[in-house]
Amino acid sequence: MKTEYEVVYRTHNTYEENVREAFFSFQVLPCQNESQVVRNVSLNNSLGAETFQHPNSFGFEVISLHTVEPFNTFEFEMRAVVEKDQTLFPVEGILSVEEEQEQLQNHLFYLQNHQFLGFDHYTRISEMYRAQLLMQQPQQTVYGYLQHLNAFVHDLLEFDSEPTHVCTSANEVLKLRRGVCQDYTHLFLGIARLNRIPCRYVSGYLNQGLHLTGSAVMHAWAEAYIPGFGWQGFDPTNHLLADAHYIKATHGSDYADCSPIKGTIKTNGKQKTSYGVSVHPLQEPSTARQSQTQSSFQE
Numbered sequence: 001m002k003t004e005y006e007v008v009y010r011t012h013n014t015y016e017e018n019v020r021e022a023f024f025s026f027q028v029l030p031c032q033n034e035s036q037v038v039r040n041v042s043l044n045n046s047l048g049a050e051t052f053q054h055p056n057s058f059g060f061e062v063i064s065l066h067t068v069e070p071f072n073t074f075e076f077e078m079r080a081v082v083e084k085d086q087t088l089f090p091v092e093g094i095l096s097v098e099e100e101q102e103q104l105q106n107h108l109f110y111l112q113n114h115q116f117l118g119f120d121h122y123t124r125i126s127e128m129y130r131a132q133l134l135m136q137q138p139q140q141t142v143y144g145y146l147q148h149l150n151a152f153v154h155d156l157l158e159f160d161s162e163p164t165h166v167c168t169s170a171n172e173v174l175k176l177r178r179g180v181c182q183d184y185t186h187l188f189l190g191i192a193r194l195n196r197i198p199c200r201y202v203s204g205y206l207n208q209g210l211h212l213t214g215s216a217v218m219h220a221w222a223e224a225y226i227p228g229f230g231w232q233g234f235d236p237t238n239h240l241l242a243d244a245h246y247i248k249a250t251h252g253s254d255y256a257d258c259s260p261i262k263g264t265i266k267t268n269g270k271q272k273t274s275y276g277v278s279v280h281p282l283q284e285p286s287t288a289r290q291s292q293t294q295s296s297f298q299e
Helices: 097-104 107-112 142-156 172-177 179-196
Strands: 003-019 020-026 038-045 051-055 061-067 071-084 198-207 221-225 232-237 248-251 261-266 273-279
Touching: 003 020, 003 261, 020 071, 020 172, 142 179, 142 221, 142 232, 172 179, 172 198, 198 273, 221 248, 232 248, 261 273
Parallel strands: none
Antiparallel strands: 003 071, 003 273, 020 061, 020 261, 038 071, 051 061, 198 221, 198 248, 221 232
16 A cells, blocks of 8 residues: 655745845755655745755755845745655564674674764763663563663653754753654664664654644654664654654754755844645555554554
C-alpha cells in the first residue's frame, strides 16, 4: 500500500529596515530514498529571485537564492507531492547479541559511522547525568534497547516550546526536563552514542491528519543503526517508530546539519521570521497504521 502526501513549507520574514543584499539556503525539500518518491516540486519566492539547488555534505538537496534588490518582506514556498511505501520494521533474532556487539565494536565500522557516533555541543552529556540515563544491558539486543530508550526519553521530558531554543544542548535538556522535538532527538542521540550505537538527526514532516506532537512545523526524530537490519527511525517526542507517516527531508549529526533555513543578510534593525507546514494525504490509505501493530511502545 502506497500513500501520497502533499507537502507544503512556507516562511514569512519581515525586516524593520530594507535588506540591501541577501543569501538564503533552505533544507526543506523531501528527499528521494528507498521508501519515498518525490514528484511535482514547485518553488516560489516573493522576490522573484532565481533559485538553484546543490547537495550538502550528506548528499541532500539545498535550495538557495541570492538577491541584491532591496526588500523588507520575504516569502518562500516549497510544494511537493511525496509517495510513501509501507515501512518494514526490524525483527529480533537477525543477529545474536554477541554478533551485534562485534560489529558495533569493529574499528572499521566506527570509521564508517564516526559522524553519527561523536559528541558535540548538542549531544555531549556530562558525567553528572550519566547515572540517570538508560543504558543497554549486557544481553539486550540493540533494537530492544532502542525501543526502551525511545520510551525513556519520551517519559523523561515534557513537551514545552518556551524554555529551549535552537542552540539548547542535551545537558540543558536534562536539567530542564522539557523541550521540543529537537531536544528529545538530541538527548536520544547522545544516549545511543554513549552505547556506541550510530544515531543520526533527521528533519522532515509528519502526516498532520494524525495530530501528532510537532506536526505543525518541521519535525525532528532519530535514525539509529541496527546491526543486521540497517537504519530505523525512532520518534521519542511521540513515542513512535518512524513509519509511512514520516516524510524525511534530510539527516545529519545534529540540528546544525539540518537547519531548515540559513542565510546572510545586510540590513539594520530588527527582523521577524515565521513559518509553517501543511502535510496531508491526497488519498487516505485503507489499512491501519503499521506501527500500531509492530511495536508495543505506543500511546
